Amino acid sequence: MRLIKKLVSMARRRSPWLFHLNTGGCNGCDIEFSACLAPRYDVEQAGILLVGSPRHADILCVTGPVTRGTRAALETIYAQMPEPKVVVALGNCPATCDVFAGSPAIEGPLDRILPVDVYVPGCPPRPHDLIKGVAQAVAILADQQPRDRRIIEGVNQ
Amino acid sequence: MNIFSVLLKNLRMGPATLRFPEEVPYPKGFHGPVKIHTEKCICCGMCAYVCVSGAVRVAEHKDNCEWVYSPGLCTFCGKCVSVCPVEALHMAAKSAPSYFNTKALDEVHLVPYSPCPECGRPTPPVREVLRAKAFKGVAPNVLVKSLICQRCRQKDSQRALVSIQVKGEPPPSRSDK
Amino acid sequence: MSWEKVFFALLIFPGLLYAVPTAWLMLWLERKFRARMQGRIGPPFYQPFFDFVKLMAKRRVLRPSFDSIFMMGLPLVSVSAGLLALALLPISSDSRGFAGDLVLLVAFLEVPSLCSVLAGFASRSIFGQVGATREAILSITYNLPFLTAIVALAYSAQSLRLVDIAASPAGGVRALAVLTICLCLPVKLRINPFSVSNAEQEIYSGPATEFSGPQLAMWELAHGLEWVALTGLVVCLGLTFRTGTWIGDFAIYTSLSLVLVILLTILATGTARLKIQQAARFYWRWGMGLSLVALILGVFPDIERFIR
Ligand code: SF4
Ligand code: SF4
Numbered sequence A: 001m002r003l004i005k006k007l008v009s010m011a012r013r014r015s016p017w018l019f020h021l022n023t024g025g026c027n028g029c030d031i032e033f034s035a036c037l038a039p040r041y042d043v044e045q046a047g048i049l050l051v052g053s054p055r056h057a058d059i060l061c062v063t064g065p066v067t068r069g070t071r072a073a074l075e076t077i078y079a080q081m082p083e084p085k086v087v088v089a090l091g092n093c094p095a096t097c098d099v100f101a102g103s104p105a106i107e108g109p110l111d112r113i114l115p116v117d118v119y120v121p122g123c124p125p126r127p128h129d130l131i132k133g134v135a136q137a138v139a140i141l142a143d144q145q146p147r148d149r150r151i152i153e154g155v156n157q
Numbered sequence B: 001m002n003i004f005s006v007l008l009k010n011l012r013m014g015p016a017t018l019r020f021p022e023e024v025p026y027p028k029g030f031h032g033p034v035k036i037h038t039e040k041c042i043c044c045g046m047c048a049y050v051c052v053s054g055a056v057r058v059a060e061h062k063d064n065c066e067w068v069y070s071p072g073l074c075t076f077c078g079k080c081v082s083v084c085p086v087e088a089l090h091m092a093a094k095s096a097p098s099y100f101n102t103k104a105l106d107e108v109h110l111v112p113y114s115p116c117p118e119c120g121r122p123t124p125p126v127r128e129v130l131r132a133k134a135f136k137g138v139a140p141n142v143l144v145k146s147l148i149c150q151r152c153r154q155k156d157s158q159r160a161l162v163s164i165q166v167k168g169e170p171p172p173s174r175s176d177k
Numbered sequence C: 001m002s003w004e005k006v007f008f009a010l011l012i013f014p015g016l017l018y019a020v021p022t023a024w025l026m027l028w029l030e031r032k033f034r035a036r037m038q039g040r041i042g043p044p045f046y047q048p049f050f051d052f053v054k055l056m057a058k059r060r061v062l063r064p065s066f067d068s069i070f071m072m073g074l075p076l077v078s079v080s081a082g083l084l085a086l087a088l089l090p091i092s093s094d095s096r097g098f099a100g101d102l103v104l105l106v107a108f109l110e111v112p113s114l115c116s117v118l119a120g121f122a123s124r125s126i127f128g129q130v131g132a133t134r135e136a137i138l139s140i141t142y143n144l145p146f147l148t149a150i151v152a153l154a155y156s157a158q159s160l161r162l163v164d165i166a167a168s169p170a171g172g173v174r175a176l177a178v179l180t181i182c183l184c185l186p187v188k189l190r191i192n193p194f195s196v197s198n199a200e201q202e203i204y205s206g207p208a209t210e211f212s213g214p215q216l217a218m219w220e221l222a223h224g225l226e227w228v229a230l231t232g233l234v235v236c237l238g239l240t241f242r243t244g245t246w247i248g249d250f251a252i253y254t255s256l257s258l259v260l261v262i263l264l265t266i267l268a269t270g271t272a273r274l275k276i277q278q279a280a281r282f283y284w285r286w287g288m289g290l291s292l293v294a295l296i297l298g299v300f301p302d303i304e305r306f307i308r
């Protein structure tokens, strides 16, 4: 049993599949995200794959503040992902709404809607920071710590 | 060019990828989070005024002023750095680490006021840089007024007005303390 | 065939124990080679294995009961069909086969695509349905030349046994028929330029869009087994000699399959997705042309002799 658990944890660490969703950002983060997939950064070397269907994904990468129009889609997509799953907020938009804060069309920030596990700061973040953020999410995925403890630890950091 | 010859060329040249822990070095003049030297700040509030997303806020209190910065709201445009009259701000050469709580990166800095040389009340500090910049070529008897607090300056002006208009004398001169 | 042999073929070589690691190896080779040609590093060799383990360890998403029977069953059927097809391949010279195993093999090779059509409709997702429709249309277009080539092979060898066909002398018929089967490989494996049915990003993942966790793992495995079986089929039918020793056959068979995987990957990387009409036109023009020539040569062997 222990061995299987270890193997599963290893597998989760080595093959995180991402689903990427723009919830109304300026597209800056999405461009940097695409750069991660391109030859220079090539996240596939770590087994990271961009998948087309939320049903296949382990990590939900959200960019953009959550607009009214995208909120329903965001919630559906999150619900469609099978457990275990983690949410990574890419860029400042999902964290605080950034330049869009205060707009009547915005329902964000993201943590009002979903439990967010990792925030990657930057507007947009560098591709390398994105990869580091995803790596942190992967560690969370592999160890499966309960969510609340992580958040408390985050405050202390 | 034929696509297959491109593929062959790629194959021959080897991958252009960085192995994961390897990093692209940060470029010169990279726009990281904004940092402040509190000993240079004069609490003018220009940075808060130009900030497009309200990442910098300056609040004045009785004996200090509060400079609050949330990197989570910042767009790293560098506007605040370029408008700061005393160059108290600069941008970090590296980006911030990822975090787990939205308030984790917020920074609060207190800029202490210095006492007014005339009345001793706490007043926003005046730095030499600012004096050199803003009061260049000003007569020394006016220059000394840049150090005192707003109230003392008003009093001074009133006194000068009274002596010229009412008494018809030249205004009282003040020596640099 | 004795029972031990059947079990050996099913479970050890070229069945489960050989085929599953080879399937993962081929999936990896395809990804790695494509990455290299695009100037990237690509995944490490254990990637498909860990993908599989991770997917197996994901929690299931509950579905209405009838759908879930289909969605659990179809990938399993697909995997078993792949294994059964592999067990029938005449790899080593001491395999005997039985009369009619060619027909069975062709049927088994068609099962994964049938399963994915059914799965696309059973998943009730619009992308799955679009993918399933495309898969169904494509299977009509490529099966015509594919089956004609098989018929030509069988006719010229005058047998429905795979061993007999593999042992039949090399000639124009065989070359043309194997070439036609090669032409059908990309579309059967759903890779570029014929990745119409599972068109990535265009209709998400086609029929597999709604599948998650263990079921998706089974799909991936079935896809890998398809790679093994189809490249194996081409190697078995195309190779005109056997070394006679078990090890030699094994080595030649495996290495040629891997070479075929690399060739297919080059094709997939260098091309873009065609429209379904273009794919159909290609198969009905070139595929049918080639296989009809093979059939005519097979039925009238005199023509070939005359040309010679
Ligand atoms: S964080 Fe900045 S770059 Fe990213 S989507 Fe928002 S505004 Fe655009
Ligand atoms: S860099 Fe731009 S967004 Fe950030 S605090 Fe300065 S002015 Fe505001």
Ligand code: SF4
Pocket: B036, B040, B041, B042, B043, B044, B045, B046, B047, B048, B058, B083, B084, B085, B086, B087, B088, B089
């Ligand atoms: S940091 Fe510069 S611009 Fe901002 S309040 Fe201080 S002196 Fe003024």
